[in-house]
Amino acid sequence: MPKESDLTIDAQTIVNQILPHRLPAQESAEAFAPANIALCKYWGKRNEALKLPLTGSLSVSLGQLGTRMRISLDDRDRLSINGTPQLAESNAYKRLFAFLDLFRVSGTAFRVESHNSIPMAAGLASSASAFAATVNTLNQLYGWDLGDSQRSILSRLGSGSASRSICPGFVEWQAGERPDGMDSTAVALESVWPEFRVGILTLSAAEKPVGSSEGMQRTLETSMLFQSWPNQVAKDLPVIREAVLQKDFKSLGPAAEQNAMAMHATMIAAWPPIIYWQPESVATLRRVHGLRADGVEVFATMDAGPNVKLLFEAKTENDLRQAFPDLKVISPFAD
Amino acid sequence: MPKESDLTIDAQTIVNQILPHRLPAQESAEAFAPANIALCKYWGKRNEALKLPLTGSLSVSLGQLGTRMRISLDDRDRLSINGTPQLAESNAYKRLFAFLDLFRVSGTAFRVESHNSIPMAAGLASSASAFAATVNTLNQLYGWDLGDSQRSILSRLGSGSASRSICPGFVEWQAGERPDGMDSTAVALESVWPEFRVGILTLSAAEKPVGSSEGMQRTLETSMLFQSWPNQVAKDLPVIREAVLQKDFKSLGPAAEQNAMAMHATMIAAWPPIIYWQPESVATLRRVHGLRADGVEVFATMDAGPNVKLLFEAKTENDLRQAFPDLKVISPFAD
Numbered sequence: 001m002p003k004e005s006d007l008t009i010d011a012q013t014i015v016n017q018i019l020p021h022r023l024p025a026q027e028s029a030e031a032f033a034p035a036n037i038a039l040c041k042y043w044g045k046r047n048e049a050l051k052l053p054l055t056g057s058l059s060v061s062l063g064q065l066g067t068r069m070r071i072s073l074d075d076r077d078r079l080s081i082n083g084t085p086q087l088a089e090s091n092a093y094k095r096l097f098a099f100l101d102l103f104r105v106s107g108t109a110f111r112v113e114s115h116n117s118i119p120m121a122a123g124l125a126s127s128a129s130a131f132a133a134t135v136n137t138l139n140q141l142y143g144w145d146l147g148d149s150q151r152s153i154l155s156r157l158g159s160g161s162a163s164r165s166i167c168p169g170f171v172e173w174q175a176g177e178r179p180d181g182m183d184s185t186a187v188a189l190e191s192v193w194p195e196f197r198v199g200i201l202t203l204s205a206a207e208k209p210v211g212s213s214e215g216m217q218r219t220l221e222t223s224m225l226f227q228s229w230p231n232q233v234a235k236d237l238p239v240i241r242e243a244v245l246q247k248d249f250k251s252l253g254p255a256a257e258q259n260a261m262a263m264h265a266t267m268i269a270a271w272p273p274i275i276y277w278q279p280e281s282v283a284t285l286r287r288v289h290g291l292r293a294d295g296v297e298v299f300a301t302m303d304a305g306p307n308v309k310l311l312f313e314a315k316t317e318n319d320l321r322q323a324f325p326d327l328k329v330i331s332p333f334a335d
Numbered sequence: 336m337p338k339e340s341d342l343t344i345d346a347q348t349i350v351n352q353i354l355p356h357r358l359p360a361q362e363s364a365e366a367f368a369p370a371n372i373a374l375c376k377y378w379g380k381r382n383e384a385l386k387l388p389l390t391g392s393l394s395v396s397l398g399q400l401g402t403r404m405r406i407s408l409d410d411r412d413r414l415s416i417n418g419t420p421q422l423a424e425s426n427a428y429k430r431l432f433a434f435l436d437l438f439r440v441s442g443t444a445f446r447v448e449s450h451n452s453i454p455m456a457a458g459l460a461s462s463a464s465a466f467a468a469t470v471n472t473l474n475q476l477y478g479w480d481l482g483d484s485q486r487s488i489l490s491r492l493g494s495g496s497a498s499r500s501i502c503p504g505f506v507e508w509q510a511g512e513r514p515d516g517m518d519s520t521a522v523a524l525e526s527v528w529p530e531f532r533v534g535i536l537t538l539s540a541a542e543k544p545v546g547s548s549e550g551m552q553r554t555l556e557t558s559m560l561f562q563s564w565p566n567q568v569a570k571d572l573p574v575i576r577e578a579v580l581q582k583d584f585k586s587l588g589p590a591a592e593q594n595a596m597a598m599h600a601t602m603i604a605a606w607p608p609i610i611y612w613q614p615e616s617v618a619t620l621r622r623v624h625g626l627r628a629d630g631v632e633v634f635a636t637m638d639a640g641p642n643v644k645l646l647f648e649a650k651t652e653n654d655l656r657q658a659f660p661d662l663k664v665i666s667p668f669a670d
Contacts, residue, residue: 224567225560225600232559232604254606261608265560265600269567271593275621279614286610 009180010049011157015102017182018150022105025143027073033132033155033165034066035124037198037301037309039256040233040240041263042161042173044220051160052184055233056175058240059164062198063332065117066129066165071137074111081114099131099158103138119328124200125212125303131158132165149185156184169332170244172237192333193247199298199310199320200328203280212304215267215274223270232262249313253299256311260301267304278306291323344515345384346492350437352517353485357440360478362408368467368490368500369401370459372533372636372644374591375568375575376598377496377508379555386495387519390568391510393575394499397533398667400452401500402464406472409446416449434466434493438473459535460547460638466493467500484520491519504667505579507572527668528582534633534645534655535663538615547639550602550609558605567597584648588634591646595636602639613641626658 042057077100079086079093086093100110114133118124132155139146146154148166152173156163164171167188176184210218219226236259243252267274285308288300296319298312310327312320321327377392412435414421414428421428435445449468453459467490474481481489483501487508491498499506502523511519545553554561571594578587602609620643623635631654634646645662647655656662 223597224570225563225597225604227566228560228563231562235559258604258606258608262558262560262604265604268603269560269593269597269600271589272624273593273596273620275617275624277612277617279618282610282612282617283614285608289607289610 012102014050014157014180014182015154017180018146018154019103019142020144021142022103022108024073024108024141026141028070029072029137029140030068030070031133031136031140032066032068033129033136033162034061034063034168035118035126035129036061036161036164036171037124038161038164038303039244039252039301039311040237040259041303043229043263043266044216044226045160046175047179047181048217050181050184051156051163052181053160053173053175055230056173056237057161057164057233058170058172058189058237058244059161060170060196060198060332061165061168062118062124062330063168063334065124065330067126067133068115068117069130069133069137070113071134071141072111072113074109076109078111079114080112082116095158096130096134099134100138102157103142119200119202125159125161127159128161128165131155131162134158135162136166148188152186153181153184156181172241189241189244191244191247193244194331194333195314196247196249196332197310197312197314197317198330198332199312199324200330201284201308201310201324201326202328203278203284203307210274210276210304215270215276215304218272218274219267219270223266225269226266229262229266232259249297253297253311256301257299260303264302276302276305281306281308284308287323291319296320296323347437349385349492349515349517350489352515353481353489354438354477355479356477357438357443359408359443359476361476363405364407364472364475365403365405366468366471366475367401367403368464368471368497369396369398369503370453370461370464371396371496371499371506372459373496373499373638374579374587374636374646375572375594376638378564378598378601379551379561380495381510382514382516383552385516385519386491386498387516388495388508388510390565391508391572392496392499392568393505393507393524393572393579394496395505395531395533395667396500396503397453397459397665398503398669400459400464400665402461402468403450403452404465404468404472405448406469406476407446407448409444411444413446414449415447417451430493431465431469434469435473437492438477460494460496462494463496463500466490466497469493470497471501483523487521488516488519491516507576524576524579526579526582528579529666529668530649531582531584531667532645532647532649532652533665533667534647534659535665536619536643536645536659536661537663538613538619538642545609545611545639550605550611550639553607553609554602554605558601560604561601564597564601567594584632588632588646591636592634595638599637611637611640616641616643619643622658626654631655631658 036059038059040058044054135155152163152166170189239255371394373394375393379389470490487498505524574590
């Protein structure tokens with residue numbers, strides 16, 4: 001059911017408006033973009049072509065975890081990920097070069113070397129950092145000198161949550177209202193919180209049964225409870241923003257966990273039900289609730305997959321490493 | 336947060352309006368009421384004191400599974416359940432005799448012998464059949480000759496879902512609109528469906544962490560997604576009613592499963608989250624989805640607990656007994 005804006009504005013139109021020129025300034029360039037984890041989730045698009053969200057969202061970038069990319073002019077398109085050449089038939093290759101087609105003139109070919117420092121199977125989306133890194137690298141290669149909001153808009157055209165991978169630290173993606181999405185951009189929040197921690201628990205490397213874009217769409221179309229999701233975000237986003245600005249973990253944790261649970265609830269209520277949870281996901285959530293009952297300040301968040309991520313502060317790190325020996329701890333503000 | 340009706344009408348007022356007299360017609364009486372499983376769930380009260388629901392619901396009574404009760408006049412109150420005497424301090428004892436106090440005059444004492452044919456730990460509420468059996472037995476003991484709707488109203492004052500345990504077969508509990516709930520009664524649906532089956536899988540005998548009344552209340556107060564629950568029921572109830580009347584399983588199954596999933600979703604989105612699911616619950620739901628992908632027509636429903644119940648037709652019974660060797664199959668229309 002395309003909306004009016006889907007029919008009138010496409011990604012190429014937006015790119016054309018933003019890019020100052022299409023002449024590479026150098027032979028090769030390199031840039032980085034961090035992965036991010038949403039504390040207030042992005043779930044549901046108001047425009048599919050431009051990946052415009054129904055609501056705002058808020059994330060924390062994961063410091064040095066993300067995608068480092070080098071793009072070089074070449075005689076033909078090539079892509080390697082972590083040193084491994086990708087076939088032209090692979091999804092990663094097709095999706096990336098379709099995105100690059102928005103930016104280059106006919107006849108320009110790229111060698112793309114992408115390195116993810118995100119542990120595979122950690123349940124962290126690599127597409128967010130990959131598309132943001134692509135835009136950051138093109139910005140260097142072409143010498144466009146684009147600002148944060150312009151790079152955020154361009155990254156979004158590759159993957160919605162990539163719009164937030166433009167900045168380090170806490171980032172809010174403002175939903176915007178314009179049909180062309182020029183006001184739907186990420187904004188860095190002025191908050192440095194060195195004690196903030198994200199814990200990754202790799203529960204299952206199984207392929208997820210439903211991709212997040214399809215899950216989003218099915219939820220929007222079939223889940224009656226999704227009608228209340230914008231109200232959930234309207235409640236949570238200001239609380240989470242203020243908690244981030246005040247470094248108020250007691251306020252942040254519950255709001256972030258409830259927001260994530262409500263997102264999964266909208267999917268569970270879809271038809272057919274979208275249950276990203278595995279048995280171990282439930283066991284881990286119960287464990288988190290048990291730790292909290294014992295006075296340990298830890299909260300859970302989950303994205304469109306089975307893995308549970310923990311939110312906590314530095315003072316709780318030892319308790320959690322004991323409770324979860326496999327926990328990978330990320331300090332978003334390290335260095 | 337009591338509503339006006341809570342403050343002005345109590346259970347005793349309703350009982351006084353319905354009972355023709357308080358003089359026992361015999362020394363002892365015996366009656367039965369079936370357990371029931373909701374296909375469209377009752378979740379959320381509009382009046383706590385009278386247990387008036389926010390929405391209608393629809394269930395199937397479980398044939399011979401339920402509570403057989405004998406009540407005899409005695410010199411003091413006694414309760415036995417399945418032959419075991421219950422202490423006056425037990426919850427079952429206190430709850431039952433508080434209910435009986437609504438009906439008897441001072442000085443009347445009862446010996447109550449209750450027999451549940453519901454397998455313990457099957458995750459089937461025994462309170463629904465117990466309160467309905469109590470009302471049915473009192474109706475005999477006192478010779479009141481009350482009709483279905485009156486017995487439904489009285490049973491509801493003990494436990495909401497007991498209002499549906501008055502009749503065999505498919506039963507709809509109409510929400511009603513009146514503050515005194517005199518129009519909030521169960522109605523038998525004219526549908527005999529001998530091929531209809533309910534399968535019970537006992538996943539966990541663990542005590543559930545949150546009682547269903549408390550869970551209902553917490554969901555109502557803290558779950559933003561619960562705002563959409565009445566819309567879910569408004570969508571599902573007519574579909575399920577029509578499917579029952581037409582014996583249309585292809586229409587019944589999806590609506591019943593989505594309704595149950597949506598109910599759990601409203602709880603998962605509460606704060607703190609109410610997760611009745613155990614890891615095995617998720618494993619079983621995934622198994623059901625897998626069977627369906629293989630062409631087996633089976634759907635799941637769950638109440639406020641971890642157990643998964645299967646809905647299917649006789650022709651699918653063998654497939655499901657193979658898939659779930661521990662499956663207990665109930666034929667609601669047997670005999």
